[in-house]
Amino acid sequence: MNDPAEHTVALPLLASDAERERAVAQLQHHYAVGRLTMPELESRVVVAYRARTRADLDALLKDLPGEPERRLQPQQDPIDTRLLIILACVAPPAALVYWIIAQRGTRRSRLRPRALEPAPEREGGTEA
Template sequence: MNDSEEHITRPALRASDAERDQVEAQLQHHYAVGRPTLPELEERVAAAYEARTREQLRALLRDLPGEVEVPASPISCDRLPPADRPAVRLASRGDHWVVTGWCPAGWYKP
């Protein structure tokens, strides 16, 4: 193998919707404990859903500490009494919208 072959860079790996959701959940956790401000959170969440590669997603978390445990599946708040049900939030994901809400257990996808 010659020098030019050794310096060939691999193409960036594409990010999946699940990975974008995971990054959003991690950002929400960091926001809940007071790290980014609300405008920073909104900016990073929008960037997460616009990210095409895993590296772009990693960059959104680079200045935040360690791994965050995020539930593998969304949290269900459908058993809350109507007065305690969360407000709905919309997030654009390119050609469609994702609906999420807040309940005492955290952000969830109804």
């Protein structure tokens, strides 16, 4: 009867400084590609830094198209170049093996999506 979960009110989540900076970066990106004018950017940046909740930040970006997160992230280098240099100095054959394995892994990851595509169906039906 007196369940505290029933009486709790959903409070809005507060925005962190990192989330504000991320929103400002997205606004700057939209300005750079021509979706915002300078006055719009300036006013939205001011509002972003004053935002208290995540909902306030979401409202700033609501009328702008979303960008995939992977575009903003740097590409991962499959080879750790520091490790490769150390191996080349200490044990050159090991460096060669490491480099070959890393290259094979890169090549496989590029070929993997094609291999997962369904095979095209042949015209002419099934053979008996």
